[in-house]
Amino acid sequence: MTTTLSRLLVLLTALGAVLVAATGPAHAHASLTGSSPADGEVVATSPERVELTFSERVSLTGDQALRVLDPAGERVDTGEITDLSADGVVRHGVALADGLADGTYTVAWQAISADSHPIAGAFTFSIGAPSETSVRLPAQGPGGSTAGTLYDLARFPAYAGFLLLTGGAAFLLVCRPGPAVRPHLQRLMLAGWTTATAATLALLLLRGPYTGTGLRDVVDTKTGTALLCRLLLLGAAALWVAALTADRARGRRARAALAGTGVLLAPATAATWALAEHASTGPWSWLAVPADLVHLLAAGAWLGGLAALLALLYRSPVPVPRAAVRRFSRLAFWSVVALAATGLFQSWRQVGGWDPLLSTRYGQLLVVKTALVALLVGTAWISRRWTARLADPPAGPAPDAPDAPDAPDAPHTPPPAPDGPDDPARRAQLARQRAAVQRTRRQRDRDRDSGRTGLRRSVLAEAAIAAAVLAVTTALTGSTPARTEAAAGTSATAPQPLSLQLPYDTGGPHGRGTALIDITPGVTGENVLHLRLEDPEGLPNGAEEVRIALTLPAEDLGPLRYEPAHVDVGHWVADDLRLPRPGDWELSLTLRTSEIDQTTETTTLTVG
Template sequence: MTATAPHFGPSPSTHAPRRPLAAAALLAALVGMVFGLLLGGAGPASAHAALTGSDPQDGAVVDTAPKEVTLTFSEQVAMGDDSIRVLDPDGKRADTGAAPRDLQSGSAVKYGVSLHTGLPDGTYTVAWQAVSADSHPVSGAFTFSVGAPSKTTVALPSAEAGGGLVGALYGIARYAAYAGFILLAGGAAFVLACWQRGAGARPLQRLVVHGWMTLTAATLAMLLLRNPYTGSGKLADAFDLDGLKAVLDTKPGAALVSRLLLLGASALFVAVLFGAYAKREDEREKKDLTFGLAIGGTVIAAGIAGTWALAEHASTGIQPGIAMPVDVLHLLAVAAWLGGLAALLVALYRTPDIEAAAVRRFSRIAFGSVLVLTATGIYQSWRQVGTWSALTGTAYGQLLIVKVGLVALLVGIAWISRRWTARLVTSGAGGKGAEPRADARDEVEVEESRTPGTSDAMAEDPARAAQLARQRAAVATAEKKRIRDADPDRSGLRRSVLAEAGVAVALLAVATVLTSTEPGRTEEEAARSSSAAAAPAAEGPVNLTLPFDTGGKNGKGTVRMDIDPARTGANELHIWIDSIDGKAMDVPELKLAFTLGSKDIGPLPVVPVRLTEGHWTASDVQIPMAGNWKVAVTVRTSDIDQTTIDKNVKIG
C-alpha cells in the first residue's frame, strides 16, 4: 500500500510544503526494504510435512535388495506419479516407475514404490518430493546400500522444493495477494462505514481498484506458478497446460480458481459502489443501498478470505473446523484495520475535505479490529506453536514474536493517532489553520480585467475559456491544500497514520513469511516422531575403555577406543592400548567387529591400521543403522595368547 504526495496544480505560495514528498519517499523506502526482506528470505519454503522414517533407513546396509522402498511422513502429503525415485549406483531407475502406493494404516502416513528384481550390490539413492496438506512443497533424498557401500554417480539434490527463482516469484505473488485483498476489502469498508461521501473521491476509487487489480494479477500468477513451484522449479513450466490441469485438481488450485470467481463478483460490487452509489442523492435510497452493499461486500470478502483458510495452515493440524472460521475472522479484521488505514492515509493526503467524524468512526472500527485480532491471534498462536520451547526454539515461533512486537508497535502508534483524532474533533473539521484568502479565487478574474476585451475573447474562443476555467480550479484546489496543510492537528494525524502504514507494510511481510514457515507445533512433533523411530543416539563421539587379560606374560592391559561421530554412515576409529603401568603397548594383532543383534546384522569386521606404538586407527567404518551395537575387540599378545572383550554402545 502506497500513498504518493498530493499535487493540486500550482500553489499560490512560493513556499510549498515538502512534508508530503518526504512522506512518499519514506513509504517508498519502506516498501523497498520489505521487498528486500522478501527476496532475501525467499529461499526454499520450510517443510510442513517431515519424513519421519523409511525402510530401508537412511545410510542402512542390507544383505539383499528389498522388494520395495517405503517412506513415512509426519502428516498427510499429496504424491504425484514420479514423487519417489530410486536410482542405482549408475544413476538408472531402480524402481518400476509406477505411482507411489498409499500404505497408510491408522495414523501413519506411508507411501511405497516397488523395485526391480535382481538389483546389483552398491549404494542406492532415494529422491522424493511431495506437497504438504497446507499446500507447501517438501522434498529430500537419502541413500542406502545393498551388500556394501559403493561409489555412485548420483548427486544428492542441494536445492529443496519451492526454492530458486520460482520460489521467489511465488513468495512475491503471495505478498501481493495479501496486500491487494487488504486494500480492496479495507478500502471499500472504509467508504461504506466511515466516509460515504468518499465514494465519489477519485483517490479512494483508485486505491480500491488498484487493490482489486493487484489481487487478481497475483492470484493468476500463483495459479500459473503453482506447477513449477511444487514440481520442477523451472519457470518455463508455468505455461505447461498439462501441469496447469493437474494443479486445478488439487485443493490449492481449487482455492485459487474460487478466488478468481469471487473477484468477478467483487468487480460488480466495486462498480456499484463507485458508480450508482456515489451518485445517489436520495438519503433513504442511499441508506438501503448501503445496507445491501455492506451485506454483499461482507459475504464476498469472507469468501475471498476463506480461500486462504481452505488451503493454508488453518486447514491442517488440530481443530481445523474451528481454525478455518477463526482464520477468516482474522483476515477480515486485518483488512478492516490496515486497509482502512491505507484509505485514511490517502484521504488525508489527497482529499482536503474529509470530515473529522469519518476519522472518528474509523478509530472505533480500528479498535474493534484490534480486539478481534487479539482474540483470534491468541488462538492461532496456541494452535500453531503449542509450547514455550517451540515459541523460542523454532523459526515459526521466532517470527511470531517479531509479528507480535510489530503489532504492539502498531497499536502504540494507533493510540497516538487516536489522540490526534480527538484534537481534530475538538477543534472542528475546519481545523485551526489559516483562513481562506478572499482574493485567492479572484486572481484569475483580476488578470482578466486588466486585458481589454477579455470577456468578448472568451465568448469567441472556447479554448481560452477552458484554459481560464482550469486556472480557476487550480487556484481553488491549491487554496484548499494550503488551508489543509496549515492545520496542525490534521498534519499531526497524517504523520502518525503514515507511521502506522509503514509498520503495517513490515507486519504484512512478516505475516506472509509465516504462511510459508513450518508451524512450531508440527516441527516439534516431527522431531519427536523421528526420535521415536530411531534408537537413542549417543551424544557426540563415543569413548570406550576395555580392560583385557590374555593369560600370558605381559598379557594385561587396557584398550581405549574413540568412535567419531558415532552415527549411521562413515565413522572414524582411534584405538590405544596401554599396559598395566600406563605405557603404550604394542601387540601383534588387533581386530574389531560390530554386531546389531536386534536386526541380525553382523558381525561387521574392522581391521585397524597401526600408526605408532600403541596407537591404531580405522577410517570409513560404516555403521548401517542406529541401534544398540556390540563392539567386540580381539587382542593377541603372543603366538598363543589372545582374548576377545566386548561392550554394548548406543550409536545413532
C-alpha cells in the same frame, strides 16, 4: 496523493519485498519422520517395498515423486505410489522389483506439504552389504530455485492487494465518508484489485517451476485449485467494485445489497488462503480455518482501511468528516481485538511452547511481528487522540461547486472583463483562477486544523509500520511452523545406527582382516546386528565360528551372548540383539577360522 507520499509508499513496498526475499525460500512444513528400510540400514534380503512416513499429510504426484535407484542409477521401483496412511500415521510406499542384487540403493522423493510448500529428500539403504553407487542427486531441492524466490516475493503483493481491496470497500461502506471522496477510494480499490490479480496469476504460473511439477499437476492440487478460485472471485470483485462506486449505489437499498454481496465475496476470497496454507494443517484445523478467515478480514478492515484513510487525508478535495474518521476508529479497535484473539490462538497452535518461540525461525519472526504490532497499536492510540480533537469542516457550498464564494481572506484577483460574452479563452482563464482559489482555501483549512495535521502524520507512521507487519507476516507464511521444526529437529537428532570397525588376527594363514559391525537402530531395546568380515584386500573373509558377548560394566550387566546366523559369504546376522539399558557397552567378538586359530577382540559402543 502527493508525490512525496507516493514515493514513500513505493519505498515501503520495496522494503517489504526485500524483507520477504531476505528470509530465503519457504522451508518444508512437513518432514520425513521415518522410513522402511531406514536411512543407512543394511537388510539381509531384498525388501518388497520402500515406505516413507511423514509428520503431516503430503501429496506425491508425478513420475519423480518417489524413486528407488540401484547402484548403477537405474530405477527398480514400479512407479505406482500407494497411500498406506492409517490411524493418523501418514505413510506412502512404492513396490520394488523382485530379487534385487546386493548393494547400496538410493531413495529419492519429493512431495507437496498440505500447506502448499514443496519438500524433498534422499537416503540410502543396502542389501547384503554396502557398495559404491553412481547416483548423484541435485543438492538443491524444490523451492530453492529462482522460481522459488519469485514465488515467495509474489506472495507479498497478493496479500497487500487483498488488504487494500477489502479495506477500501470496508471504509466506504462502514465509515461513509461522503460522495466527494468516492473517486479516491475507487482508485485505491482498483489498485488493490490489480495488484492482487496480477500477483495471483504470477503465483499460478510460477507454481509449476516452484514445486517441480507440470501445470496440469498444479491445477489438480489443493493450492492450484485455491489460486484458480481466487482469480474467479477477483473477477467477480471487479464487477462489485464498479457497482459499489457507481452513482446508483448511493441509495440505501443499493448500498445494503452491495454490502451483502461483499460479505460473501470477502470471506470466500480469504478462504483461498486459509484452506491452502498453515491453517489447514496441524492440530485444531477445524477451528484454525475460520479463525484464519477472521484474521485476514480483520487485517483488511484495519490495515486496508488505514491505507484508505491515509489516501483521503492527503488527496481528498474536502476534509474527511470527523464522523467518518471516528467510525473508522471504532472499526479499527474491534479489528485489533479480533486480530489479537485469532493471532494468539494461531501462535499457540503453531508454536506450542516457549522454547520453540525463541529457538526456531518461525518463533523469532513471530516475536518480531508481535513487537511491530504493539508499536502499531501504540501509534494507533496516538491517532485516536488526534481524532478526538478533530473539528468538522465549515458549512457552506462544496468547494467543487462552480459558484462557491471566495473566503473573505482568500487571495483573489478579480478577473479582467472578458473580450466578449462567449470568449472561450476568457472562460478557461476564469476556471483556472477559480481552481487556484479553491486549492488555496483547502490548503489553508488543512493548515489551520492542527488536529488533521497531527492525524495525517500519525496515520502515515501507522502505514509505514503496517507495511513492515505485512512483510513479516508474509515471511511467516513461508516458514516452517515452530512445532513442526522442533519435531523435525527431534527426529534429526535421533540416534543413528551404530557402526564399528574392528581389526582382527586369528594367527592362521587366512585369519587377518577387519570386522565391520552395524547395529540398527542402535538404541535401547530390540536391535539387529550385521557382521561382515573382510580380508586385507577388502574381499569377504570366512570364519568357522562367530560369537558375540555384550557387557555393561557400570551396572554389572552381562555378558549377553549371541551366535549370529551365517547368511552369506563373510556375512552374519543377529536379529535378536537386545540392549536393555543405555550406557557404554563392551562388545567382545570371538572368531575361529580353524581348529586352532581363534581370537577375541573387544571394543566399546555407546547406547543413548
